[in-house]
Amino acid sequence: MSSFLRVLVVAAALAASAEATMGATDTPPSESLVVTASSLGQKALSDPAAFDFVASLTTEIGQRLAGTEAHRRAVAWAEARLKAAGFENVHSEPFTLTAWIRGAESAEIVGPVPQHLAVTALGGSVATDANGIEAEIALFRTYDDLLAAAPGSLNGKIAVVTQRMVRAQDGSGYGAANRIRRRGPSEAAKRGAVAYLLRSLGTDSHRLPHTGALNYAEGTRRIPAAALAIPDAEQLERLAALGPVKVHLLLTPTVQENAPSWNVVGEVKGTTHPDEIVLIGGHLDSWDLGTGATDDGAGIAIAFGAARLIAALPQHPSRTIRVVLFGAEEMDFSGAAYAQAHEGEAGKIVMAAEADFGARNVYSVQLPPGAAGSDFGRTLERVIAPLGANLDRRPALFGGDDINGLQKAGVPVASLRQDGLDYFDTHHTADDTLDKIDQKQLDQAVAVWSAFTYLAAASDVDFRSLAATTK
C-alpha cells in the first residue's frame, strides 16, 4: 500500500471511531472556554505583537545561522523579549552542533561561451579546491534519470539535476523533491561525479538560489554540492541540448565542530496542572542568505504572539504552556538535542506543535489520533471555524522537525497547517525578508494558534492515551 493510501485508510477508520466516541462521551464543551478562546482569537487579529516580534528580529539581528555569533545575538534578543512580555522561567538550554559556515560561492559556464550562473552551496557541503572545479556537466532532467546512470558513467563530471518542484498549498512538492537535495550529492558521487548541482527546490523564477541541508551517505566520497537558481537551471537545460557545457564551480565553506547553540524557553505556568505541558514553538536559527523572516521568524512570532495573549489573561489555563525557540533546525540538530535533554519529561508533555511553514493563514488543523472527536477537538472546531480554519479529521502524522524527537518518544503532536502556496518562492533564499510577510495573514495564524494553545492547556483530555487507544 502506498503511504498515501495508508493515510487515507487510517483516517477513515479514525473518523468512524471518532463518530462512535462522540456518541458515547458527548458532553457540551464549557461555554466559558469557547468564549475565552474566541476572544483570544479576536484579540490576535488586531494585535501587532507577532509582527513587531519578527520585524524586530529580522531588522535588529538579521540572519542567525546556528552556531554563529549572529545566532548568539538572537538568543540574547529572544530571552529579553520573552522576559519583557511576561513569560516565566525564561532560560536557554545549551547544546552543541557541527556548524557549517558558507564561504565564497560562484559558478560560471566556461564553454561554449562564458556566462555567470547564480548558485549557492548546500548546507553541509564540502568545499571545492581553492581554485574550484572545472568540468563538463552531465545533465539529468529527473532525479530518477540520475539514479539510472551506471556507476562510473559520471566520472570526472559535474552532475546536474533539473527536476522541477511542484507548487502545492500543503508543501507536498517539497517533500517529494527533498531527496534530490538531501541524497543527490552522494548518489552522483557513487556514479563518479566530482560535484553536484541541482535546480533549486523552489517554485519561483528568480536568480536567487535556494540553499538547504544535504545528507552525505556513509562511506561515499563527499563531493561539493550547490543549488542553481531556477532560471540558471533552465539555461543549462537549453545549453546542454545544444552540445557539451563546461562549468567552473567554487565553494569554500568551512565547518566548526562543537559550536554552541541554545533552545530558548519561556513558560506560561498552569494553574491546577502546572506539570502537564503544552509545548509550542518554532526555530530561532535561520539560513544565512536572507533574514529568516518566513523561515522561521514568522513561526516563532506566531508561537510567541499566541502564548503572550494567554499569559495576559486574568486566569491562566490549568496546564503549563511552554514556548520553545529551537536553536538549530536548519542543520537538523535542535529537535534531537531537546528530546534528549527532556527524555525524562516526555510523559508530561501532553501535546506539542511547531510553527515552521511561513507567515500565511492557518487553513486546517490536524490533531493527534483520536483528538478530533474529543471535547477538545469539538470545542476547537467551533472556535476556529469563524477564523477561516477547518478541523481536519485526519490525524497529524508529523508536527515539525524540532518536535520529531519528542514525537518518537511518544509525545502527541498537532499540525496547524498554513497556506504554503508561495512559501517555496522565497524559502531558503536571500529573498526571505520581512517584506514577504502579510501582517493580516500572520495575525490570523496567531489567532488560530492562540485558540488551539489555550484550549489544549485548558483541557483535561489525555491525548496520549487517546492516541494509544485509537491506534
Place this chain on the structure above:
Amino acid sequence: MSSFLRVLVVAAALAASAEATMGATDTPPSESLVVTASSLGQKALSDPAAFDFVASLTTEIGQRLAGTEAHRRAVAWAEARLKAAGFENVHSEPFTLTAWIRGAESAEIVGPVPQHLAVTALGGSVATDANGIEAEIALFRTYDDLLAAAPGSLNGKIAVVTQRMVRAQDGSGYGAANRIRRRGPSEAAKRGAVAYLLRSLGTDSHRLPHTGALNYAEGTRRIPAAALAIPDAEQLERLAALGPVKVHLLLTPTVQENAPSWNVVGEVKGTTHPDEIVLIGGHLDSWDLGTGATDDGAGIAIAFGAARLIAALPQHPSRTIRVVLFGAEEMDFSGAAYAQAHEGEAGKIVMAAEADFGARNVYSVQLPPGAAGSDFGRTLERVIAPLGANLDRRPALFGGDDINGLQKAGVPVASLRQDGLDYFDTHHTADDTLDKIDQKQLDQAVAVWSAFTYLAAASDVDFRSLAATTK
C-alpha cells in the same frame, strides 16, 4: 505650464486638426493594404521566429555589455541571423565608446550589527578604494530631502535615498524617478557625501538590485554609487530609524576608452521608393547582470520578427524597411553614433520607431504629429484594433533613446507602447532572463509591429511635412 499640461493642450489641438484633415482628405484606404497588413498580424500571432530569436540570443550569447567580447559575439550572431532570415544589405557599422566594466561589488552593514546588503554598482560609477569605503549613512526618504540638505552636511557620509518608484503601465514611474539615479551621485557629492546609494529604480521586492547608468555633473567630485535591492533599502530605513548605521561599500569597476561597438543593420528593400526608409529597431547590447531578455532581446526580436514576415511577402512594400540593432543603448552611445553617421540621410528616413520596453503586448500606438488622421493612420487603426491595440490621437513625443538623435535631426518618430506594468520588476537586474517572456504577448507585439511597419513602408504619406504643417 507643466510639461504634462502642455502635452494635453497640444494633443487636443492636434486631434481637432486631425478631424478637420480627415474631412478634407478622406479617401478609403486601399483594401489590399488592409488585407495584407491584417494577414501579417495573423501570421505573427503564431510565428515562433521572434521568440526563437530572443531564446537563442539569451541562451547562446547571454549578457552582452557594450564594448565587451560578449557584445562582439552578439554582433556576429546577429549578422548571421539577419542573413539567414533573408535580410538584404546586412552589415555592422562601427563606433567607439567608453566602456564600463563591472568589478567586485559588495556592501555590508557593519554597525549596529553586521548584515549583508544586496547592491550593484551604477553604470559609469567610479571605484571605491581597493579596501572599500566605510562610513555612517545619511538616509533620505525622498530625493527632494537630499536636495534640501545643506552643502557640507553630508561630509564624510554615505548618502542613501530610498524614494519609492511608482508602478505604472506606461513606465512613467521610471521617468519620474530617473533623476534619483542619474543626478543623485553628483548632488550627494556637492553636499559632501563620499558615496551614494539609492533604492533601486524598480517595482519588485527581491534581493536583486537594479543597475543603470548615472551621469556625473561636470566639475563635481565623482563618488562611487550603487543601487540597493528594494528589501535592503527598506531594511536601512528601519535601522536608520533606530540609530546610526555604518556601512562598508566596495566597488571596483573599470573603464575602457575607445572600446569597439557596432550597430547591426539589415534591410527589406522597397520596390518603387527604395531610398525612402522606415527605420525600426531596438538595442542588441544589454546590462551584464541578467541575459538581457526583456531589455532588449525582446525589442530586437520584435523588430526582427516583424520585418522578417514582410520580407517573406510575395511583394515588398514601396519603401525600404531598415532594421537597426543598436550597439550601446545602455551607456547612451549608439543613438548619437547612428545619427551622426547618417546625418546626410536623415531626410530619407520617413519614420523611425524603437522597441525597447519589454516583451508584453502593444496596447497603444502613437504616431508623429498629424499622422493619426492620415490614410496611414486610419488604415493602421483598422488593422490593429482586432489585435487589441488602439491608435492614440496624442502624437509621439519620444520614440526611444537610440532614435532620439534622428528625431532631433527631424526624423518623425512613432511609439508602439507596450504594457510595462511589470517591466520594472526585472529591468536592469540579474532577473532579466528568458523565463520572464510570455511568448503569446511577444507575438502580439510582433503582430502590431508588422502591421505598423508594413503600412508605413507601403504608404506614400510624407510624415515629415505632415508633422511640419501640424506643428
